[in-house]
Amino acid sequence: MTVDDLHTLTGAYALDALSGPESGEFVRHMARCRACAQEVRELRETAARLALAVAEAPPARMRVRVLAALPEVRQLPPLTSEGADGTLPFGTAGPAEGADGPAQPASGTAPRRSPGAGPSAAGGRPAGPPVPGVIPLPAPRRHRYRLPALVAAACLAAAVAAGVAVDARHQADLAQGRAARAEQQATAVAAVASAPDATFHTRALTGGGTATVVASARLGKAAVLYHDLPRLPDARVYQLWFSHDGTMVPAGLVAPGSTAGSGSGSVLLAGTTAGADAVGVTAEPHGGSPAPTGAPLALLPL
Template sequence: MNTVDLHTLTGAYALGALSEQEAAEFGRHLAQCDACTREVRELQETAARLALAVAEVPPADLRTRVMAALPEVRQLPPIPREATVLPMRRRTRRRLPYLAAAACLVVAAVAGGLAVKARQDADAQRERSVRAEQQAAVVSALMAAPDATFHTTALKGGGSGTVVASKRMGRAAFLYRGLPALPEQRVYELWYSRDGSMVPAGLVEPGRSSGTMLLTGGPQGADGVGVTAEPPGGSRTPTSPPLGLLRV
């Protein structure tokens, strides 16, 4: 701060409106500037006279009213030692950029999460499409195999199923039509019948009444395919009577 600037601070200094650093610097200037010293003294005397001119004698019962109102006045929390007290307006202004930045981060995180979710959904859909195309190709080859066999039967409760098998290819498929909806805690499960035991061969996709699925494992050594209703995820052995048995 130069000398010209210091000369303009006499009024602010007289009224105590300078910061601590500015007041200290101006105080050092006063020790060397008689003109500013006189001006500050005159301004302080004028301010004191103005204060006395507008002063009023307080009512006699003012102290009593103030003391009676104290219990109803909310007290401010204690200020921690060495804490820096900032004006409320300044603190609010400083917080606004941080709040805006935080809001931007939240929006970016949500947008990023939605983008990741959309990409994951797209990848899952693409994988399902690839699997469906591969299965369709295998089923087409299976049905065209020279040794392919076709066995169809009506299922208990409604609908029908057809087993297409080729022992040369070592594959079998289940074609189903009109399957009735099962209770929420049940799914259709396919089984190979081998030497009197039932071996899991796959689950029908829940909610589908018609479609085609490749059976897990090959038909070698199997004499039939069974259909049952099982708990979600399937069972190791059938837990309900068969809804249908088809030859292989």
């Protein structure tokens, strides 16, 4: 790919429309081309404005219906098959029996019997007079333990189904809570971005990714839209700060799950923009820090 071709990929890169190899090649080009880096920042600010202008949260009643229906979904019944002891389901003839009695050898010869064998399993007719000293074996009872085993299996299935239903309800409640918080966050960020005095500033972060700060002096609020943040090692998290003449005041954390995969999202900063001149982004130990433990990865002016 020529340099002229790479210059035309700023829009596609800003919208995550490049393949893996193309994106890597453009990132290396952008590190050397200040014009393309500036154009990407401007395009992402514009894309953020357009996305927030048309963002619409799904109605709460739709989520409630879907989550409430999860525990009611019935599971498939267990499949019946031959048991470990060789027993078969009720009404199934074994391989040595037919509807009218024991199967006969294909050659027409009489079946072999041990001396003094007792009644046959099917007809119940004695094979001959008993032989002294030989104890006849009783006919096998195929379904002796079948019913208790089925009852135990049904009880176990009922217990498992009850446990699954309780767990599904718990998971549904957690998902509903996360969805409600995400909706509130998205609504608050959209309110800041749609304010008449909203300002946008974008910077690249040390180590990868970009961040855009959206601020409204009238509302006294600010939000950060982050893009392509890499996963931090050793369970560290990204922390946001309001800078007051170099003094950093904690303003929130990037949710741990949001940096997995694409590493893109938005977060409303806690606190007010009054007296703040910039927003900082740092990498901190899990749970955050009361003061930055290292140099800012980015400092975005307000």
